[in-house]
Amino acid sequence: MDTGEGVGWPLLALDRRPTLVTQRLTLEPPVATRDMAEFVAAANDPEVVRWLARVPHPYTPRDAAYFFAIVAQAEFVFLMRRRDTGVLVGSMGLKPRGDDTAELGYWLARAQWRLGFATEAARALVDHAFTGLRLAQLTAAVAVENQASLRVLQKVGFVEVGRSTRSVLSLGGDAPHIELALAATTQSGGPSPRPAD
Numbered sequence: 001m002d003t004g005e006g007v008g009w010p011l012l013a014l015d016r017r018p019t020l021v022t023q024r025l026t027l028e029p030p031v032a033t034r035d036m037a038e039f040v041a042a043a044n045d046p047e048v049v050r051w052l053a054r055v056p057h058p059y060t061p062r063d064a065a066y067f068f069a070i071v072a073q074a075e076f077v078f079l080m081r082r083r084d085t086g087v088l089v090g091s092m093g094l095k096p097r098g099d100d101t102a103e104l105g106y107w108l109a110r111a112q113w114r115l116g117f118a119t120e121a122a123r124a125l126v127d128h129a130f131t132g133l134r135l136a137q138l139t140a141a142v143a144v145e146n147q148a149s150l151r152v153l154q155k156v157g158f159v160e161v162g163r164s165t166r167s168v169l170s171l172g173g174d175a176p177h178i179e180l181a182l183a184a185t186t187q188s189g190g191p192s193p194r195p196a197d
């Protein structure tokens, strides 16, 4: 985890993370006692973590304990669940990158891929970032080979702003990445999340 950046809005907002509700999903802050086992089962999949910077494989309860205790307390993390079954869909969050910027990141359990869930959740979180948290810009980085994630980001309105090399933990090395950004003023829109009842 980076240090020394983004100490403004997260400190004010982390304790007040809302539940976001979309047509088919809820996005809620993680609760270790409730979510841990399902979280580990979903994340412990080499296909899920193939292009992720910070998620190791195999993924153990010890890794998840760190995530719930440290990462989820310092970053704007939400767990996605299906409203119809309650099943865990995955994790999506905003990593602070300064007072008015955050980086969007996410992964979904493999059984939940290709159902439009990543796009649906990303639209809700982007909308919350700009209208609720009043951030000015969101960034994202995707491995060049990760066409599925690139498509999600494009559908939500992100545009390429450069190229980079980033580390990918499960690869044990670097991979070429596309850097993307979305400014509040150019947000493409989409269904707004409504507060939970």
Ligand SMILES: CC(C)(COP(=O)(O)OP(=O)(O)OC[C@H]1O[C@@H](n2cnc3c(N)ncnc32)[C@H](O)[C@@H]1OP(=O)(O)O)[C@@H](O)C(=O)NCCC(=O)NCCS
Pocket (backbone or CB within 6 Å): 047, 048, 049, 050, 051, 052, 106, 107, 108, 109, 112, 113, 114, 115, 116, 117, 118, 119, 120, 141, 142, 143, 146, 147, 148, 149, 151, 152, 155
């Ligand atoms: C990337 C990921 C989040 C996509 O989630 P998803 O819920 O399947 O995505 P959606 O269903 O919202 O699909 C969004 C678009 O991507 C396309 N897409 C989805 N999977 C795809 C794939 N494997 N190859 C190509 N396109 C794909 C969809 O067709 C859709 O585009 P369309 O509307 O033009 O048809 C999911 O595959 C995942 O968790 N991967 C592992 C973790 C990861 O890579 N995280 C992102 C790191 S930057």
